[in-house]
Amino acid sequence: xxxxxxxxxxxKFPDVSPVNGPVRxxxxxxxxxxxxxxxxxxxxxxxxxxxxxARPLTAILPFSGxxxxxxxxxxxxxxxxxxxxxxxxxxxxxxRECTVGDRERGYCGVRENxxxxxxxxxxxxxxxxxxxxxxxxxxxxxxxxxxxFSLATAGCNVNCKFCQNWDISQVRPEQVRADYAPPKTVAExxxxxxxxxxxxxxxxxxxxxxxxxxxxxAGHAAGVRSVVVSNGYMQQKSLQAAYGKMDAVKIDLKSFSxxxxxxxxxxxxKPVLDSLVTLRKMGKWTEIVYLxxxxxxxxxxxxxxxxxxxxxxxxxxxxxxxxxxxxxxxLKNLPPTPVPTLERAKAIADAEGLHYVYxxxxxxxPAENTYCPKCRKLLVERMGLTISQMLIQKNSCxxxxxxxxxxxxx
Amino acid sequence: xxxxxxxxxxxxxxxxxxxAAVLSMSGRMQLLDAAGQxxxxxxxxxxxxxxxxxxxxxxxxxxQRVLKLLDQAMQTLFGVDQPAEPWKKLVxxxxxxxxxxxxxxxxxxxxxxxxxxxxxxxxxxxGIKARDIVIFDRDTEELERSGFHISTEGKRIQCFGxxxxxxxxxxxxxxxxxxxxxxxxxxxxxxxINLPVLKDHDGAGVSMALKNMYGVIHNPNKxxxxxxxxxxxxxxxxxxxxxxxxxxxxxxxxxxxxGGPGYKPQYSWKNDALIVARDPVALDYVGWQMIERKRxxxxxxxxxxxxxxxxxxxxxxxxxxxxxxxxPKRMVxxxx
Numbered sequence: 044x045x046x047x048x049x050x051x052x053x054x055k056f057p058d059v060s061p062v063n064g065p066v067r068x069x070x071x072x073x074x075x076x077x078x079x080x081x082x083x084x085x086x087x088x089x090x091x092x093x094x095x096x097a098r099p100l101t102a103i104l105p106f107s108g109x110x111x112x113x114x115x116x117x118x119x120x121x122x123x124x125x126x127x128x129x130x131x132x133x134x135x136x137x138x139r140e141c142t143v144g145d146r147e148r149g150y151c152g153v154r155e156n157x158x159x160x161x162x163x164x165x166x167x168x169x170x171x172x173x174x175x176x177x178x179x180x181x182x183x184x185x186x187x188x189x190x191x192f193s194l195a196t197a198g199c200n201v202n203c204k205f206c207q208n209w210d211i212s213q214v215r216p217e218q219v220r221a222d223y224a225p226p227k228t229v230a231e232x233x234x235x236x237x238x239x240x241x242x243x244x245x246x247x248x249x250x251x252x253x254x255x256x257x258x259x260x261a262g263h264a265a266g267v268r269s270v271v272v273s274n275g276y277m278q279q280k281s282l283q284a285a286y287g288k289m290d291a292v293k294i295d296l297k298s299f300s301x302x303x304x305x306x307x308x309x310x311x312x313k314p315v316l317d318s319l320v321t322l323r324k325m326g327k328w329t330e331i332v333y334l335x336x337x338x339x340x341x342x343x344x345x346x347x348x349x350x351x352x353x354x355x356x357x358x359x360x361x362x363x364x365x366x367x368x369x370x371x372x373x374l375k376n377l378p379p380t381p382v383p384t385l386e387r388a389k390a391i392a393d394a395e396g397l398h399y400v401y402x403x404x405x406x407x408x409p410a411e412n413t414y415c416p417k418c419r420k421l422l423v424e425r426m427g428l429t430i431s432q433m434l435i436q437k438n439s440c441x442x443x444x445x446x447x448x449x450x451x452x453x
Numbered sequence: 454x455x456x457x458x459x460x461x462x463x464x465x466x467x468x469x470x471x472x473a474a475v476l477s478m479s480g481r482m483q484l485l486d487a488a489g490q491x492x493x494x495x496x497x498x499x500x501x502x503x504x505x506x507x508x509x510x511x512x513x514x515x516x517q518r519v520l521k522l523l524d525q526a527m528q529t530l531f532g533v534d535q536p537a538e539p540w541k542k543l544v545x546x547x548x549x550x551x552x553x554x555x556x557x558x559x560x561x562x563x564x565x566x567x568x569x570x571x572x573x574x575x576x577x578x579x580g581i582k583a584r585d586i587v588i589f590d591r592d593t594e595e596l597e598r599s600g601f602h603i604s605t606e607g608k609r610i611q612c613f614g615x616x617x618x619x620x621x622x623x624x625x626x627x628x629x630x631x632x633x634x635x636x637x638x639x640x641x642x643x644x645x646i647n648l649p650v651l652k653d654h655d656g657a658g659v660s661m662a663l664k665n666m667y668g669v670i671h672n673p674n675k676x677x678x679x680x681x682x683x684x685x686x687x688x689x690x691x692x693x694x695x696x697x698x699x700x701x702x703x704x705x706x707x708x709x710x711x712g713g714p715g716y717k718p719q720y721s722w723k724n725d726a727l728i729v730a731r732d733p734v735a736l737d738y739v740g741w742q743m744i745e746r747k748r749x750x751x752x753x754x755x756x757x758x759x760x761x762x763x764x765x766x767x768x769x770x771x772x773x774x775x776x777x778x779x780x781p782k783r784m785v786x787x788x789x
Contacts, residue, residue, distance in 0.1 A: 129712050141677075144655055145715040146557060152674040202675050204631075211673055217616060257617070309678070372624070373631045 053258070101187050115218070116223055117168040121154055121161040122253055123281045130159035136281050137200045137249055151250040153198035154216045158237055165196035165216050166254045169224040169247055176428040176449035182330055183360055183413060184449025185291045187423055191270065192233035195245035196254065197221070200276055201310040203297065204373040205336060212246040213372075226254070226261035235266045244272035255381055259288035273303040275318035276310050282318050283325065289385055290325040291328040291450060294319055298333075298340040299349040306373075306419065307339060316352070323357050328397060328450050332403065335380045335388055339443040346388045350395035359398045365389055366403035382408070417445035434450040459462065482777060497778050498785045499739045502526035507706060507725040514566075514706055519727075520571040523702070526729040527575075529789050531766070537578055543699055544554035544644050546580030549587070551642030554652045555665050555704075556590040557600040562716035563599035564648040565704045568727070570703065573610055587611040589618075590635045591668045610640070620671040628687035628773075632670035638693050645697040647733065651705040651724065651740050653713035657681040658756045658763030660714050661740045662701040662733035663689050663776070680761060686769040689733070689776050702735050705729040708745040734769045734777025735784045741766065 048077040058332075060432075130145040134154060141149035143156040153165045172194040177186055195405040196220045199212035206212055211219055224232075233241050239260050243255045248271045268290040270348040275294040278433040286292055296315060297308050322329045333349065335341050353361055367380045385402045388408055392400040402410035406427040413423035415417075420442045424432035434441050435451050505578045509515050524536040531539035544550055552572060553739050554564035573586055584607070590596055597603055604612050618641070620633035638645065638709035648667035656677045663685045667673035668689075674686030689695060705728050711720035724743075730736035741763055745755055756762045770779040778784060 130715070130718060147715065148674050150674055150677065213675065215671070215674070218620065218671055252757065278545075309675070309776065373626065406518070 052083055065357055086237075092095050092333050114217075115166070117221075118162050118164055119166040119253055121163045122256075122284070123278070124161040126159060130156070132156050132159065132161045134161065135278055136252060137276050138311060139200060139276075140276060140278075151200045151247075153196065153250050163251065163253050165198060165251045166257070167223055167225040168196050168216055168221045168254075169194050169229075170193050170197050170211050170216070170219045170221040172224070174238060175242065175244075177240060177270075178425060178428045180242060180270065180293050181332065181364055181366075181401075182270060182291055182293055183401060183423070183425075184330065184399070184447075184451070185267075185270065185328060185363070186239060186453060187433050189240065189453070190236070190238045191240040191242035192229065192236060192238040192267075193242040193244050194224070194229065195243070195248075196251045197246060198250040198275075199246070199247035200250050201274055201308050203308050205307070205334065205368060205370075206372045207369070208245050209372045226258040227265075229258050230261040230265040230267050232438075234265055235263065238267070239288055240268045240270055242270050242272060245294070248275050249281075249285075252281060263288075274308075274310070275315040275322075276290070277314070277318055279317065279321060282321055285320065287325060290328060291330075293330045293332060294321055294322070295332050295334065296349070298347045299352065300340065303340050307336070314346045316356070320356055323361070329357075330364065332364045332366055333388070334366050335379050335385055336374065337380055337384065339383050340373060341388070343387070343391060346391040347395065350392040350397055352394055353392075353397060358426070359396050361397075362399040362401060362449075363397055364401045364403045365392075367405055369404070369418065384432055387408070413447070415440040415445050415447065417444060420445040422447060454595055496783050496785045497730065497735035498787060499728065499730040499732070499735050499785065500526045500529045501705075501726055501728050501739070501743075501788045503726045503788065504530070505725055508723070513526055514565050515603075516567045516570065519567045519706075520574065521639055523568065523571045523575070524594075525789050526702070526727045529727050529787055536575065541709070543646075544576065544579055546582075547585075547702050548581065548643040549585040549641055550576055550581055550646060551638060552586065552588045552646050552648055554588055554590050554596070554599075554632075554648045554669060555652075555660075555668065556592070556601065557714060558650065558652075558716040559598050559599050559787065561718070562650060562707060563595075563707070564650055565706050566600050568591050568702070568704055568706070569601075569648065572648070582608070583610045583726055584608045586635060587613075587641050589635070589641075590614055591635075591673075592616050607784060613637075615669070619684065622648070625693070627690040628683060630670075630676065630684055630687040632672055632688070632691070634671075634691065634693055635642045635669040638697070639642070640710040642697055644699050647698060647701040649701065649703050651708035651728070653709045653711050653720065653744060654681075654762070654763075655713060657685065657765060659737065659741045659744055660704050661717070661737045662730075662764065663737050663769055666694050669694065680764055682765040683702040683768045685765040686771075686774045686776065689769060689772050690774055695776070696721065699732070700731055701729070701733050703736060703740060705743070706738065706768045708747065709750065710742065710744050711753060711784050732777035732784075734766060736777075737769075738781070739762070739781045739784070739786055751767045 094156050100412040127133055132143050134141045134149050139150050143149050145156050147325045148155045155162050175191050175193045177191045179188050197211050197214050248255050262269050270291040271289050273295045303314045304310050365385045369379050370377055382405055389400045389402055398416040402408045409427040412421055415422055422434050435447050438451055502522050502525045507514055507518050525537035531542055547658050556563045573644040593616055596614055601612050615635040615637055618636040621639055624631045647665055649661045654660035666688050692767055705724045705726040707721055708724040709721045728736055728740055766779050769776040
């Protein structure tokens with residue numbers, strides 16, 4: 044990476060310290076007493092504070108009207124494709140297997156056939172970067188209370204009707220402001236801002252696999268880990284090559300039905316399930332998020348089927364987060380997920396025997412916390428995106444010594 | 454002494470109703486003028502104008518001959534005698550006219566420069582100011598590569614890509630499509646004239662009038678699965694596209710019957726024709742048949758046999774879309 048310009052060198056994030064250490068150890072009650080009120084107030088303050096430091100990269104760097112980008116600095120030959128006749132190519136990155144003619148792009152919009160060679164247009168083309176709590180990914184069993192230098196490029200290989208980041212995921216790279224942030228620079232910035240982890244997130248990291256792999260290598264060389272937040276819609280070879288470099292993975296399992304994947308996600312369920320199994324076999328720390336969308340993927344049978352599949356094919360120790368939907372993008376006609384629906388999902392998964400079932404996007408809900416599956420004691424208490432207690436010691440419950448799976452300590 | 458006219462309450466109300474009806478009719482006539490041939494009763498006229506000497510002895514399309522060919526096509530379509538008359542029926546002075554070209558294929562296979570110049574000439578003769586004409590496609594660099602002179606200032610004809618103007622922030626939706634529209638379409642055009650190229654398309658089957666509208670949305674890559682069906686029809690239903698579109702002039706001077714949409718000389722032919730219609734669905738149907746005939750001539754399978762028949766054409770004609778007709782019995786194809 045000699046000769047790279049450090050385009051992000053002037054970036055200024057406020058001083059931040061990782062949030063850790065115990066604060067208090069009370070349970071959330073169903074009645075809003077004074078203690079609960081104070082908790083909520085503290086949590087709201089914490090969220091505000093996070094917003095303050097989670098500033099987008101593009102808001103910090105000086106831009107002048109149209110982005111002054113040289114296209115060539117972001118262009119590298121893609122790693123996963125086959126050349127066909129008449130200058131066509133077949134992309135082998137995701138199961139979609141786009142056949143792309145000369146001067147055309149794949150479904151993701153960030154890979155282009157130029158004269159029969161397929162290129163990624165988004166290497167080092169960072170359109171957004173934030174310093175986030177790792178809990179925001181969410182990864183609850185991975186270095187709790189630490190920060191992740193989180194970044195994305197434009198593009199996605201599906202088109203979820205509920206996408207919260209559609210303004211970067213559903214656009215072509217030239218349609219969104221971006222900065223040149225090569226792998227070594229990202230790794231240096233992560234260290235500079237005391238982030239033990241780089242997170243590839245927000246849009247869909249599958250489509251910037253080349254950048255992800257190079258950045259993970261640069262990060263590891265600098266002592267910084269990497270995690271990815273992904274839809275898992277990948278071919279097996281690209282999954283193993285790219286996510287093999289990750290220290291932890293969070294997969295958005297968007298539903299447990301093929302029809303939902305076809306109609307709402309524009310993808311397929313089976314390859315995502317295959318990815319989850321492969322990640323487990325690879326020994327990658329993996330957590331699953333299931334966004335519960337009212338009326339579309341919130342039936343008891345679907346929750347039950349999902350929980351049974353996780354139990355059988357991945358094991359009871361895989362954390363599952365049932366998260367709350369908010370109306371966005373092309374699904375503005377539906378209400379936010381009622382909290383009782385999330386609680387129903389959790390109850391079904393708990394009943395199937397899963398050990399770590401969380402409820403997300405409901406700040407202050409007791410199901411944000413981690414409890415020992417054996418003695419039921421509180422082990423990690425979360426307040427929104429921050430940690431108020433972290434009691435796990437030596438990867439075990441301090442009370443009954445039950446091993447608690449995850450990556451708890453750096 | 455003349456008796457003053459008394460207006461009773463009943464007369465007053467009658468007059469109001471009549472006035473409202475006239476206003477409503479004029480608005481409706483304007484709309485019919487734009488989409489007239491897609492009404493349920495009228496047949497859609499598609500004109501194929503040919504000139505075997507379009508390039509003279511050379512390889513480049515001759516400016517004078519293409520102007521003459523355009524006049525022939527337009528006069529036949531509108532059933533008039535003078536070259537200026539069709540344009541007067543189509544646009545009015547003061548309107549801003551967008552010419553949506555297709556610049557994907559470079560100099561060899563984009564909307565023909567001489568044809569676009571001829572259209573601009575006729576528009577200006579109709580009273581459209583040069584600065585009120587904008588030639589556009591998705592990307593400025595592609596326009597330049599196709600030979601267009603980029604111009605964004607002054608009193609000249611404007612020519613630039615949406616990459617310079619940007620896309621609207623708000624999504625517009627129809628059916629399966631949710632997209633941001635080119636600001637050139639939404640802010641710089643009152644009238645849209647569609648100037649596609651006669652092309653084979655590996656995903657959609659063929660690419661002409663309807664498919665060319667992928668060039669006004671920010672996310673065309675999302676709408677290529679399933680042979681672009683129903684996405685192409687849905688894109689053409691987006692309000693700004695549907696209401697501003699008045700005419701399609703398909704550049705069929707060169708056509709491709711295989712290997713599209715990129716330019717493959719081995720699969721292209723000199724067709725020396727223009728296809729003109731106000732019904733984009735009928736035009737696409739006629740162009741599709743033209744490509745099929747060439748494929749048969751070259752010993753290739755039909756697009757249907759290759760599992761890439763352009764099903765979106767039927768979708769565009771269905772009861773939900775009604776963008777035109779794909780029924781040959783409801784078309785009048787005139788060759789001149």
